[in-house]
Amino acid sequence: MAKQVLTNVAVTFGTANSDISNYVASITLDLTKAEVATTSFGSGGAVTRIAGLADNSITLELHQDYPTIEKLFYDAWAAGTAVPMTVKPNGTAAASSTNPQYAFNVLPLTWQSVNGAVGDIATASITYPIDGNVTKTGTGA
Amino acid sequence: MSYSVTDIKTGLANALRTIPGLRAYAQQPDNLNAPFAWPMLDSITYNGAMRGGLVTHIFVVSVVVGRSAERTAQTALDGYLSYEGSTSVRAALEADRSLGGVVQNLLVESASNISTMDGNDATYLMVDFRVVVYA
Numbered sequence: 400m401a402k403q404v405l406t407n408v409a410v411t412f413g414t415a416n417s418d419i420s421n422y423v424a425s426i427t428l429d430l431t432k433a434e435v436a437t438t439s440f441g442s443g444g445a446v447t448r449i450a451g452l453a454d455n456s457i458t459l460e461l462h463q464d465y466p467t468i469e470k471l472f473y474d475a476w477a478a479g480t481a482v483p484m485t486v487k488p489n490g491t492a493a494a495s496s497t498n499p500q501y502a503f504n505v506l507p508l509t510w511q512s513v514n515g516a517v518g519d520i521a522t523a524s525i526t527y528p529i530d531g532n533v534t535k536t537g538t539g540a
Numbered sequence: 541m542s543y544s545v546t547d548i549k550t551g552l553a554n555a556l557r558t559i560p561g562l563r564a565y566a567q568q569p570d571n572l573n574a575p576f577a578w579p580m581l582d583s584i585t586y587n588g589a590m591r592g593g594l595v596t597h598i599f600v601v602s603v604v605v606g607r608s609a610e611r612t613a614q615t616a617l618d619g620y621l622s623y624e625g626s627t628s629v630r631a632a633l634e635a636d637r638s639l640g641g642v643v644q645n646l647l648v649e650s651a652s653n654i655s656t657m658d659g660n661d662a663t664y665l666m667v668d669f670r671v672v673v674y675a
Contacts, residue, residue, distance in 0.1 A: 405590070
């Protein structure tokens, strides 16, 4: 697939797999592993390292909507337990190499019920830590 | 939410028609019969959210008030420009910020360009309102 701009990212949130794509202004799925130093006197004078535990997160810039978005995220925040999310960069079509699906659980630790300046569109910014692994699916993905 | 630009213009015109005595049109009218108003699309910004979730339209709603030399026109202009009141353009447009469920939200951002225009051998007083429509 060629280079592309993002206009069609499909995002679901919550146990009911609610489609929140229409409210997502930007999205970042950040996959990170800890760096574990393994440098020793036998490392030949250079730092050596291995990958440690994964500690992933997702950041969303959302357009607010009462109650569609606010209730969904407030309830998740109030419950305080991990909820499922999925992200597909190119729409709702079946997962594939050009549209891989990333599925994971997030822990909704924060929520912005009201955010914005007078006259501006209401928004909410969230960064949730991912609980467990991120599962990537799609043939050839 | 399914809509067209024409739907939005029609919704704006319907809202303007709630102002007593003001004729409102979805398109620019051919005849000068003041006071009258119509919305003109200035710009559209697509892709404010994923999957077509937010399209931002900027409309300029022009109101031709009446002959500029008439005191009644100047008084009417004050009413159209007021934040509140039975002839407030802002109040009329924001009374139903979904335009009957056509759009997600709208905001009358400002009024400006208070000026005159010539037509029918007369000079008319007019003003423009900038309206941001989120669809």
